[in-house]
Amino acid sequence: MDQLTQSEENYIKAIYSLQQKTSSPVGTNDLADRMDTKASSVTDMIKRLSDKKLIQYKKYKGCELTDNGMRTALKLIRKHRLWETFLVEKLNFGWDEVHEIAEQLEHIQSLKLTDQLDKFLNYPKFDPHGDPIPDAEGEIQQREQSFKLNELAMDQSAVVIGVADSSASFLRFLDRHKINLGSSICVKEVYEFDDSREILINDELVTLSAAATSKITVQLV
Amino acid sequence: MDQLTQSEENYIKAIYSLQQKTSSPVGTNDLADRMDTKASSVTDMIKRLSDKKLIQYKKYKGCELTDNGMRTALKLIRKHRLWETFLVEKLNFGWDEVHEIAEQLEHIQSLKLTDQLDKFLNYPKFDPHGDPIPDAEGEIQQREQSFKLNELAMDQSAVVIGVADSSASFLRFLDRHKINLGSSICVKEVYEFDDSREILINDELVTLSAAATSKITVQLV
DNA sequence: CTTTATTTTTAGACAAGACTAAATCTATAA
DNA sequence: TTATAGATTTAGTCTTGTCTAAAAATAAAG
Ligand SMILES: [Mn+2]
Ligand SMILES: [Mn+2]
Ligand SMILES: [Mn+2]
Ligand SMILES: [Mn+2]
Numbered sequence: 001m002d003q004l005t006q007s008e009e010n011y012i013k014a015i016y017s018l019q020q021k022t023s024s025p026v027g028t029n030d031l032a033d034r035m036d037t038k039a040s041s042v043t044d045m046i047k048r049l050s051d052k053k054l055i056q057y058k059k060y061k062g063c064e065l066t067d068n069g070m071r072t073a074l075k076l077i078r079k080h081r082l083w084e085t086f087l088v089e090k091l092n093f094g095w096d097e098v099h100e101i102a103e104q105l106e107h108i109q110s111l112k113l114t115d116q117l118d119k120f121l122n123y124p125k126f127d128p129h130g131d132p133i134p135d136a137e138g139e140i141q142q143r144e145q146s147f148k149l150n151e152l153a154m155d156q157s158a159v160v161i162g163v164a165d166s167s168a169s170f171l172r173f174l175d176r177h178k179i180n181l182g183s184s185i186c187v188k189e190v191y192e193f194d195d196s197r198e199i200l201i202n203d204e205l206v207t208l209s210a211a212a213t214s215k216i217t218v219q220l221v
Numbered sequence: 222m223d224q225l226t227q228s229e230e231n232y233i234k235a236i237y238s239l240q241q242k243t244s245s246p247v248g249t250n251d252l253a254d255r256m257d258t259k260a261s262s263v264t265d266m267i268k269r270l271s272d273k274k275l276i277q278y279k280k281y282k283g284c285e286l287t288d289n290g291m292r293t294a295l296k297l298i299r300k301h302r303l304w305e306t307f308l309v310e311k312l313n314f315g316w317d318e319v320h321e322i323a324e325q326l327e328h329i330q331s332l333k334l335t336d337q338l339d340k341f342l343n344y345p346k347f348d349p350h351g352d353p354i355p356d357a358e359g360e361i362q363q364r365e366q367s368f369k370l371n372e373l374a375m376d377q378s379a380v381v382i383g384v385a386d387s388s389a390s391f392l393r394f395l396d397r398h399k400i401n402l403g404s405s406i407c408v409k410e411v412y413e414f415d416d417s418r419e420i421l422i423n424d425e426l427v428t429l430s431a432a433a434t435s436k437i438t439v440q441l442v
Numbered sequence: 443c444t445t446t447a448t449t450t451t452t453a454g455a456c457a458a459g460a461c462t463a464a465a466t467c468t469a470t471a472a
Numbered sequence: 473t474t475a476t477a478g479a480t481t482t483a484g485t486c487t488t489g490t491c492t493a494a495a496a497a498t499a500a501a502g
Contacts, residue, residue, distance in 0.1 A: 007489065028450055041490055043451055048488085060450060060497060091337040101331050108325045116312040228459065249480055262460050264481055269458085281467060281480060 006107045011045050016073035025062030074138040080106040081127035082117050088128040095128040096171035130162025130181050150213035157186040162217035177206050227328045232266050237294035246283030295359040301327040302348035303338050309349040316349040317392035351383025351402050371434035378407045383438035398427050
């Protein structure tokens with residue numbers, strides 16, 4: 001079980017996340033898109049990861065993480081989300097500023113560091129974007145049933161518990177509308193023609209596009 | 222001023238530290254030794270760093286950091302020592318465990334991260350090994366006159382303020398003798414034949430070889 | 443069941459960083 | 473001042489990770 005390069009680790013994470021969405025084996029082009037690279041480069045990397053038994057790969061049939069690959073992915077996600085939490089909780093970063101930095105920090109190799117950080121943060125269960133943080137055993141806390149805000153009908157009330165897009169631009173958009181984790185909201189109007197919604201939040205009404213509401217995770221209250 | 226690779230950054234740090242010791246231009250072989258690599262690899266890298274104007278280089282004449290290279294080195298050292306401080310102060314690492322991890326963390330790119338970390342740690346002036354931490358402008362706090370413990374004569378009293386060797390094995394040796402930063406010591410005997418010294422520390426007498434005492438930095442009291 | 447269109451893989455190149463072996467420069471000692 | 477040891481550079485090769493262009497396999501239409 002030798003060290004992986006940062007590049008290999010980033011691929012593993014990407015495969016994990018695509019796998020979660022589609023369940024079926026991950027295609028070379030999808031992975032290329034996600035990694036912002038070319039299909040031929042992906043094929044090369046896929047062979048390396050397959051040699052290291054982190055993924056299972058049949059030519060032309062896509063790839064899937066092995067158990068070992070899965071454990072590797074969860075460790076990376078754990079580190080990523082712990083660091084994000086650290087940056088927001090301890091160093092006063094905004095939730096829109098931490099992803100890039102965590103993308104680097106997640107590659108630091110030291111089991112003890114991860115576990116001490118976890119302890120220092122008091123074993124947080126969710127990161128600043130509402131995503132669950134795997135524990136030291138790779139177990140992920142399962143959430144109560146949740147919805148995307150665009151699934152709610154008129155007059156339904158809910159609490160924001162996560163975002164499905166951690167890009168700085170989307171998060172700053174939410175900041176501008178004072179929407180954060182824990183915000184109480186209520187759907188006041190649904191405009192059928194474009195599926196946009198008028199939302200009551202902090203005693204103010206804002207209209208959010210379907211593109212926006214589909215990226216906001218909520219729990220009914 | 223594009224991004225440097227981790228490898229380039231490690232070379233810059235090594236050149237800085239060799240330069241401090243010897244002042245004169247740094248030789249290819251010395252650098253190869255320090256980097257634990259081959260002279261030919263060093264020549265390759267030296268050319269790259271010279272192209273980037275981080276060092277000045279004349280064939281066969283060795284290399285020296287430019288002003289730009291110097292600033293780069295100081296930023297790295299700042300990050301390295303801040304992270305070491307973080308690991309010891311906040312995550313309960315021993316001073317013998319932090320160097321390796323800081324060697325990775327120093328390469329994280331984010332000015333804001335460094336400065337917020339500095340603030341979070343309350344602008345520490347020295348790292349867990351007693352080495353000065355450059356401030357955001359690259360200024361290093363100058364120390365009062367200090368000595369190596371092997372320079373002290375009989376009956377001289379002093380306080381330990383630093384170590385000249387941050388290797389885990391040496392630091393664990395010091396731990397075993399309960400010698401840490403701030404320890405008050407007194408030279409009780411100097412054995413001329415091998416320059417070893419009997420030291421009073423915590424009301425106990427220990428005999429330290431010249432190899433050991435030459436790596437312990439002290440200030441007279 | 444062929445013929446396209448799409449996806450995926452191969453072939454060949456390149457840059458970074460490393461290595462070995464060989465060549466070349468510099469310094470030192472006879 | 474020349475021979476020689478030591479330091480340094482060059483030449484050529486390797487691996488990782490990337491690319492473009494072209495070939496091959498699969499999927500989708502007609
Ligand atoms: Mn990453
Ligand atoms: Mn996150
Ligand atoms: Mn380093
Ligand atoms: Mn240190």
